[in-house]
Amino acid sequence: MPKLWNETIDAHRAAVREAILDTTAKLVAEGGLRSVTMSQVAERTGIGRATLYKYFSDAEAVLLAWHERQIAAHLEQLSDISHQTGTAVERLTAVLEAYAGIARQRHGGELAALLHQGEHVTHAEQHLQGMLQHLLAQAAQAGDLRSDVPPAELAQYCLHALTAAAGLTSQAAVTRLVSVTLDGLRPHSLTY
């Protein structure tokens, strides 16, 4: 086949795949992870079940692909924020606020636990850990944050503390959580 034809096919396949994942995102938002079934995804995407099975072997594979895309988008969003203008502590604050917002959306249950065992999650967590570590070290050097605890440990503290956002029902509570978490990072000498 000529090259142009191949490119057209590739573009078509990529577009169908994206449409499938867009539908998955809608189904998850409406009814949670368990509501994603092969028939629902096919019907709502406007493709046949046979076509859907050419892309994904089962609903779990669809969910995994959707989750990978979701995690990648979140990581990109956080990375963009970390590169904005401002001091290290300002950028760190913005990243932590965005991360808490993401953590708040997290789904519970067995299926969510399984998705979060995926390698893509480990990889994203390492990336995020590195990003925070860098900002924490910069902010400590500037004297804005504590320097008596290794940045790697402070990054882990932040990431874990902010997962408490998953149980919060208001944006005000999320803001308070971020503020409490940040207070744990202040220079030690100012705290006492």
Next chain:
Amino acid sequence: MPKLWNETIDAHRAAVREAILDTTAKLVAEGGLRSVTMSQVAERTGIGRATLYKYFSDAEAVLLAWHERQIAAHLEQLSDISHQTGTAVERLTAVLEAYAGIARQRHGGELAALLHQGEHVTHAEQHLQGMLQHLLAQAAQAGDLRSDVPPAELAQYCLHALTAAAGLTSQAAVTRLVSVTLDGLRPHSLTY
């Protein structure tokens, strides 16, 4: 059968059950959750496989029973600490230190995620949440901890922040994590 006989049987059954769970604890400590198999448990407890199956239907049931006993023991330990003498903030600090030590032992992987979905965990978390909330409210009233954030939210913050202990390799790092977490709880006016 006479009452005494029944009591003897009950005591015997309870003793065998405890012995099975003691073996399970040893196997988990030696080789992790996956190393708990029905044959290993029977052999190391010194009972026949047929007897073991009278107590538990499969390895997952053994693990669940062991985990329930484990969680109950941890909760009792934390409750004892929370009732020791001292100010509220002193007792809270002691509870958080003990909790971080427990969180550090936590196993990872799919099986651990499944165990932690159990109702006994939800129940224990609620109990612990209540315990912390009470101490946090007392300490805030005494002016030792912040009062600008509801105690329920601060309790969630503590419990999540301290799960970071699972990834720490030294006791010194765990101590630093507890200290950072506590700094997040200090009165707001002193932090700035």
